[in-house]
Amino acid sequence: METIAVYWEPQIRIYGVSTVTGLSLYTVVFPAERMAHWGTVIASLGQAGVTFQLVNLQPLAAGEMQLSLLFTPDGREREIRRQFEAGTAESGHGTWRQTSPVELVYLHGPHFQDRYGIAEAAIAPVPAASIPLLASGCSGTSIHLVVPEHCAGKVVDCLGGTFVIEKRPAAGQNDG
């Protein structure tokens, strides 16, 4: 059975937007054959009580993978660094780097994963406004944009022309 429903909106409506400041972005580059090793390292962070805001993984050239993990430091930065240092201690397991502080803009909306044009609407305005996009994720109904310190408010402002944003938090406000 096919059901066709028609709905039109002049501007993309979203359920809400939040900004979170004071986060740490860890980027790990490792050979694809070390995937299980890094899965174990990530799991050990969970046992240490670390929580994440965003994780993504994508392929690099030449059989390498890039893992981006956005964490709320929460007093556990030393433990995170210790795990990454241990994870890369053996030659050939990869390299890691930390970028902090960084900020997150998070928006969610109805059926983002089923609607064309959402990624363009969310991603394209950020570099166009000369804001470096450090990492991003659009899956399910969520969009996460990771930007340098003092940039989250600017992102919210530049997305205001694209999305109907009911609430515009100022930069530095933590609604996460």
Added chain:
Amino acid sequence: MDEHPLPPDDTRIDIGGIKFSPELVQYTCRQASAADRSLAELLRQLAERRINLSFFCSGRDGELSRSTFCVAAVDAAAVDRILAGQSWPERVERIAPVGTLTVFPHRRSPTLLGRVVAALAEAGITIHSLCTSISALSVNIDFPQLDEAVAILEGVVDLPEHHSPFRPDFSITQIKR
């Protein structure tokens, strides 16, 4: 969101469910220089042709960005035509067919995420990309291996007793904006 801590290592983790996507094609595009705006142009053309990206993520490789996205297999020919018209086909990698395995909820804990990754990789399932949303973990693997992946994850997660089918029995398509 459920913020309860997850159980320690060897116990299976209670989850709400697992879903499969339809057959997809994954593309990864790398930026050539800091001034390169080719990704924005590609996204514009995809939107113009009403091609949905069910998955998108990006990261920085030094000063340059790299982006990975998935489209439905039925849309891949149109994406290939767009890419063929660009001057930078060597900066795009294509993997097909892939399928998204969505596991929910992740409770923001690296434990479930890490154990899913480790279990799949140890069993020889290639993970092409992954991304988290507010509550779900989406993992892209070879499409024919989705059922095998669930069988492997049964050693890591506990599904609800009356779990709904992994494959969606309906789809939503936007036809106008």
